[in-house]
Amino acid sequence: MLMPKRxxxxxxxxxxxxxxxxxxxxxxxxxxxxxxxESGWITARQIEAMRVTTVHxxxxxxxxxxxxxxxxxxxxxxxxxxxxxxxxETGEWVAxxxxxxxxxxxxxVPPEAAREALRRAATKLPIKTRFIEREGVL
Amino acid sequence: xxxxxMKRKEVGSNRVxxxxxxxxxxxxxxxxxxxxxxxxxxxxxxxxxxxxxxxEATLITLNFEGKELQSIIREVTRDxxxxxxxxxxxxxxxxxxxxxxxxxxxxxxxSLGVKDGGILNVEHRYLTVRxxxxxxxxxxxxxxxNLQIGDSYHVSDIELxxxxxxxxDQTATMVNVLSPRKIVEVKPVEEELLAEGVExxxxxxxxxxxxxxxxxxxxxxxxxxx
Numbered sequence: 001m002l003m004p005k006r007x008x009x010x011x012x013x014x015x016x017x018x019x020x021x022x023x024x025x026x027x028x029x030x031x032x033x034x035x036x037x038e039s040g041w042i043t044a045r046q047i048e049a050m051r052v053t054t055v056h057x058x059x060x061x062x063x064x065x066x067x068x069x070x071x072x073x074x075x076x077x078x079x080x081x082x083x084x085x086x087x088x089e090t091g092e093w094v095a096x097x098x099x100x101x102x103x104x105x106x107x108x109v110p111p112e113a114a115r116e117a118l119r120r121a122a123t124k125l126p127i128k129t130r131f132i133e134r135e136g137v138l
Numbered sequence: 139x140x141x142x143x144m145k146r147k148e149v150g151s152n153r154v155x156x157x158x159x160x161x162x163x164x165x166x167x168x169x170x171x172x173x174x175x176x177x178x179x180x181x182x183x184x185x186x187x188x189x190x191x192x193x194e195a196t197l198i199t200l201n202f203e204g205k206e207l208q209s210i211i212r213e214v215t216r217d218x219x220x221x222x223x224x225x226x227x228x229x230x231x232x233x234x235x236x237x238x239x240x241x242x243x244x245x246x247x248x249s250l251g252v253k254d255g256g257i258l259n260v261e262h263r264y265l266t267v268r269x270x271x272x273x274x275x276x277x278x279x280x281x282x283x284n285l286q287i288g289d290s291y292h293v294s295d296i297e298l299x300x301x302x303x304x305x306x307d308q309t310a311t312m313v314n315v316l317s318p319r320k321i322v323e324v325k326p327v328e329e330e331l332l333a334e335g336v337e338x339x340x341x342x343x344x345x346x347x348x349x350x351x352x353x354x355x356x357x358x359x360x361x362x363x364x
Contacts, residue, residue: 006340025218037219061318063259090338100218108257138188138214 001044003093004071011075011087017041021098029065030105031134032114038127041094042103044070049124050104057117062109067102068095097127140199141187143167143228146176163223167202167209169230177202177228184223188214195239195267195274200228208271210239231271238305240264241275243312247283251315256287259314265293266305273301282313290314 017039027033047070054064076091097103104121106114115131122129146164148157154164163181168174187198191211200207207230215225231237243265245258252258265278275298280291294308 004339006342008342010338010341021218035218062257108259138191138194138211 001048001093002066002070003044004069007071007073011073011090014074015072015096017096017098019098021100024067024102025100027102027105027132027134028067030063030107032106032109032111032118033067033102033132034104034118034122035130035132036097036099036101036103036127037130039099040097040127041072041074042068042070042097042125042127043074044093044095046124046126047095050121053124054104054106054117054121057120058106058109058113062114063107065105067105068097070095072096102132103129139187139190139196140201141179141183142201143177143179145203146178148178149176158224163226165226165228167200167207167228167230169209170232170235172230175202179226181223184226188223193242193276194264195241196276197231197271197274198228200230208233210237233271236268236270237274238266238268239274241267242277244277244279245313246279246281249282249285249289249315251285251287251289254287255318256315257318258282259316261311261313262293262306265296265312267298267302268305269302273299275299275302280312282315285313285315287315287317 021036025035047066047068051064051066070093072094073090074092074094075088077088103125104118106117109117111133114133118129118131122131143165146157148154148164157164157178161181162178163184165177165179166174167177188211194211196210198209198211200209207228209228209230211226212229213225213227214223216222217224229237241264243263245260249256249258267275267278269275278296278298280296282291285291290311291313292308293304293306293310293312296304296312298304
């Protein structure tokens, strides 16, 4: 699963995901992509599930780019623990996603296969998404 | 291609939002050593123009305050969600001055490698070229029909007129044909995910502290040796 190698702070505050994405909103590598239509957190497990599903459906054909990275630690208290005694340890890593962000890109596969692969990938995510393809020059 | 543009007095996000609601698209015209102007144009006209454009390197004649300006579209801003046009940048170009433009690369033919099951990998979809406006190529066509699996088409293989200079690294790969990957049994997602635990990443501050300590101990050693 994806996670940072080094971090500046072991635990961070939760924060809010406000507004639309300004970076990572265009297809930069592949011909097809998956665009987030809602804001939210995507966990490292969900990213991995999305990747495995796509690779599996395409039978390792084509090329995949994951355009997001889970760099935010989310802490979790152990089960059956009383409240207090400080903040819990890092349980998972998430990528805060703003709407409009491209999550995944694909290349080297027929359009119908790309559409189906990304539809399957989207079922692993907690947010609404849209399939997009490269068209036009500008 | 011709398009009518008007001078724009509405500046600032609120006023610009208002003109967008009225069917205008805000933009700007700039050129080398010239004053820039805020402009607006009808959204239908711009959508039609962009639809017809084959490449960014296409000369567009702007009808602006009774003058005809030769220009190219430098940038188009779209809404990331709705993909509606938000803003357009035109660059006024001079006939005798070289310009740097991104030209679209058109891939022609089906390579032999792809027919044998290889994967076509496109590294560059655009090429940056520098030339006079009259020599601007609308597209660069590359023929890949002879590419076998493992072969590459490099920037140096592209044939262009002498007065068009390519601003990219000559050894860069444009297109290559990768060998097909073997189908390997993919582990079920849950199993794979459970197998890996969450590890702790290193803290940058700790690393720095360790480095400092190491440096200090070195200095101490040197002092004692002296």
